[in-house]
Ligand code: ADP
């Protein structure tokens with residue numbers, strides 16, 4: 001899987017020169033993030049971290065990931081409509097995980113009242129690594145699917161141009177011309193626009209629900225600007241604003257500051273720290289409303305690690321996607337080994353297996369955003385402590401994916417330039433819109449490659465571990 005720039009990596013002068021070009025090109029192209037010191041102002045910004053060189057990605061696996069995305073869209077949508085499945089799958093989890101329990105309570109409450117929402121919009125990102133088998137052949141293995149606040153669809157559309165220029169500077173213009181164009185944010189905006197249109201109120205706005213701390217605003221602005229270009233009004237609000245100024249009318253239409261809201265696009269609300277009592281109330285108000293939530297709470301629950309684990313059980317995919325044997329086969333081919341730690345003999349066996357051989361596995365709680373998983377010795381210690389307690393059911397166990405590392409430079413503001421041994425994670429963005437029972441849009445709309453040094457087991461770009469990258473197909 002080696003990229004054709006091993007030669008360049010050893011030429012220190014060329015690398016330093018290229019890095020300077022790369023950083024300026026990134027700033028010019030808009031690969032931007034606000035700073036840690038001033039996360040809510042754009043007076044001082046910096047470049048979002050990225051690799052100096054594009055990373056090699058096997059073409060066949062890249063194509064496989066695109067080819068299965070519409071299947072994953074259908075699957076997530078099917079799960080979100082299957083109360084019996086969600087109830088059964090999450091039953092053990094909600095006994096021990098307060099956050100999921102709370103989301104689940106809102107889900108049930110909204111169903112009991114009856115859904116006011118009739119148009120559904122899903123934006124997800126399915127993430128993969130390239131597992132290196134014993135014979136050295138890489139295989140596409142899904143890490144997880146993100147069904148809420150999947151980010152970097154904007155910034156990633158700008159990295160190919162930057163990497164193209166770097167390659168040219170390094171005398172590789174032929175290779176530069178082979179980098180693929182990529183613009184997920186455009187596809188995401190098309191989905192939002194479609195949902196907005198089907199909602200059917202031309203004066204209504206799209207509301208981005210955003211966090212208190214907004215370092216990654218430029219990524220969101222990419223999607224926002226695509227909507228403004230289509231003459232769709234966008235407002236940005238926090239849970240706190242919704243609590244203070246949001247309201248529903250008799251038909252459960254959602255109003256913010258007197259404006260009707262057609263679509264709520266969550267870039268917030270996926271981790272416990274996003275919620276205090278008021279924010280939970282705001283979430284409930286949004287979920288009860290007629291507005292198109294992206295995602296609705298059922299779809300958020302469909303993205304939990306526990307659901308992912310249940311999907312790997314024999315027969316589950318077939319039941320969720322009846323009559324779609326080919327889609328089921330494409331989906332299943334991407335699954336790594338996933339194991340339940342539910343109370344019982346089977347769970348006991350799995351826990352014992354992981355304690356004996358911790359380096360083969362990853363222990364995952366029901367959390368998002370990176371930095372929550374446990375590996376190696378820490379995995380063993382934690383599992384040993386909770387092996388006889390129901391607490392263990394708040395986790396799932398997964399086979400550890402072992403990709404072949406490659407050398408690259410990770411460019412980060414205020415950090416020295418040094419070569420690192422790296423591995424990459426490929427994400428494919430999916431968008432779908434459903435009106436009642438009818439799917440009116442179902443697409444794969446672009447990709448994201450993130451790369452990190454191998455010494456970090458975990459963590460995304462926002463967590464300060466991974467950096468943006470561009471695939472170079474080999
Ligand atoms: P999160 O919801 O926090 O993003 P993930 O399941 O994506 O949780 O895990 C976070 C990171 O941990 C991934 O980006 C990847 O680097 C690493 N990781 C997760 N699962 C595995 C696995 N099975 N094998 C190897 N690394 C993994």
Ligand code: MG
Pocket residue numbers: 127143144369370460
């Ligand atoms: Mg992840």
